[in-house]
Amino acid sequence: MYKHTKSQQLKAQSEAVILGGVNSPSRSYKAVGGGAPLVMERAEGAYFYDVDGNKYIDYLAAYGPIITGHAHPRIHEAITEQSSKGILYGTGTTLEIDFAKKLKAAIPSLDRVRFVNSGTEAVMTTIRVARAYTGRNKIIKFEGCYHGHSDLVLVAAGSGPSQLGTPDSAGVPTGVAEDVITVPFNNIDDFKTAIEHFGDEIAGVLVEPIVGNFGIVEAEDGFLQAVNDIAHDNGSLVIYDEVITAFRFSYGSATNLVGVTPDLIAMGKIIGGGTPIGAYGGRLDIMEKVAPLGAAYQAGTMAGNPLSMAAGIACLEVLEKPGVYEELDRLGEKLEEGLLHLIEKYQVKATINRLVGALTIYFTDEKVKNYKQAENSDGEVFAKFFRGLISRGINIAPSKYEAWFLTTEHTDKDIEDTLQIVEEVFKNDL
Numbered sequence: 001m002y003k004h005t006k007s008q009q010l011k012a013q014s015e016a017v018i019l020g021g022v023n024s025p026s027r028s029y030k031a032v033g034g035g036a037p038l039v040m041e042r043a044e045g046a047y048f049y050d051v052d053g054n055k056y057i058d059y060l061a062a063y064g065p066i067i068t069g070h071a072h073p074r075i076h077e078a079i080t081e082q083s084s085k086g087i088l089y090g091t092g093t094t095l096e097i098d099f100a101k102k103l104k105a106a107i108p109s110l111d112r113v114r115f116v117n118s119g120t121e122a123v124m125t126t127i128r129v130a131r132a133y134t135g136r137n138k139i140i141k142f143e144g145c146y147h148g149h150s151d152l153v154l155v156a157a158g159s160g161p162s163q164l165g166t167p168d169s170a171g172v173p174t175g176v177a178e179d180v181i182t183v184p185f186n187n188i189d190d191f192k193t194a195i196e197h198f199g200d201e202i203a204g205v206l207v208e209p210i211v212g213n214f215g216i217v218e219a220e221d222g223f224l225q226a227v228n229d230i231a232h233d234n235g236s237l238v239i240y241d242e243v244i245t246a247f248r249f250s251y252g253s254a255t256n257l258v259g260v261t262p263d264l265i266a267m268g269k270i271i272g273g274g275t276p277i278g279a280y281g282g283r284l285d286i287m288e289k290v291a292p293l294g295a296a297y298q299a300g301t302m303a304g305n306p307l308s309m310a311a312g313i314a315c316l317e318v319l320e321k322p323g324v325y326e327e328l329d330r331l332g333e334k335l336e337e338g339l340l341h342l343i344e345k346y347q348v349k350a351t352i353n354r355l356v357g358a359l360t361i362y363f364t365d366e367k368v369k370n371y372k373q374a375e376n377s378d379g380e381v382f383a384k385f386f387r388g389l390i391s392r393g394i395n396i397a398p399s400k401y402e403a404w405f406l407t408t409e410h411t412d413k414d415i416e417d418t419l420q421i422v423e424e425v426f427k428n429d430l
């Protein structure tokens, strides 16, 4: 069993200078019984190495961005080459034009795009743009979906906030919270009722087209089309939050899989190849509301920074190679099947949701299609499972609401080693 002596020693040092010892609450181990979060020293390919010298197979993938594995040579080369030419210009670059063209080629509905620095910024701006376009104030979001940490979307947010038992953040003014209507995912009747009730107050509907923040949850057949149709009949815009989904399940947008096109798309994570990034875009007549063409203001000293542009282009160059997503799917299926076999063998009350190279294991016997079902899964068993894994060399997110993410660097051997460790955990720890 792994020893985490140095990580434990570093906890106090970290807490003495960094609030809570973490720079994002999702990284704390509060939801899995506390203790010292692992401190990593190095990451390469599918592996992490912590300060105690332990090696882990990594499925955290930095909460999604690292789809090509850690320290991918192509991305490393792009960043180092760019840094020798200057890190930040505060001017236009050919890189940002090239990257925007590459995104547009992959996601044709992006008539125009803007680069920002995080998923939070991207989503926050799409809401502002939807409000500017419609002249309305309210938005509808789905329960348990996380859209970053701007005020408006911290109502009934899943992921990190749920993990800490604070799906509604303190510090969000009541006036702001009144502009958010939350309905359950995969429940078209409740959505219809909300639209009927609030009618021409609704500027936009914010959707994770494939949920990634109460685990991986797909929309049921017809749900997303109905959301689009009902929203548009009401004069409201549909915004897809693709911060997790863009380039995660196929080359481009989740619209490739769900077959429904929204008005605006917000992106982040993967498109930066591991560097800080966000982007949003969509229909020209809507995007024209943004400054300098329109009156909706959005800006950023770091927006479109050359390092992120270079890393993003390099990442997409890796992902556009033939067979990448087929291989992620093959390994994902192998992992899912192996886990299901062990669940059956050890009679563990658990179920799995998987799409391509992302999956969530929920400790419940009910198939998870909405937030309440994810919430009802057993957090104590998850905590034991998590601790069993990190004591034996598997790193996943310390939360029952997060996904495991495969990368292009995971191999059959990694999956086999993972299943062997999971078997040990099921046998000895649950």
Ligand SMILES: Cc1ncc(COP(=O)(O)O)c(C=O)c1O
Pocket: 118, 119, 120, 121, 123, 146, 147, 148, 149, 208, 212, 213, 241, 242, 243, 244, 268, 269
């Ligand atoms: C769907 C979704 N939207 C928005 C965000 C916010 O992105 P960021 O953490 O880059 O601000 C995240 C994750 O953090 C996310 O998963």
Ligand SMILES: N[C@H](C=O)CCC(=O)O
Pocket: 024, 025, 026, 027, 063, 064, 146, 159, 160, 213, 244, 402
């Ligand atoms: N689930 C979150 C985003 O996807 C986790 C990232 C974070 O907030 O640290």
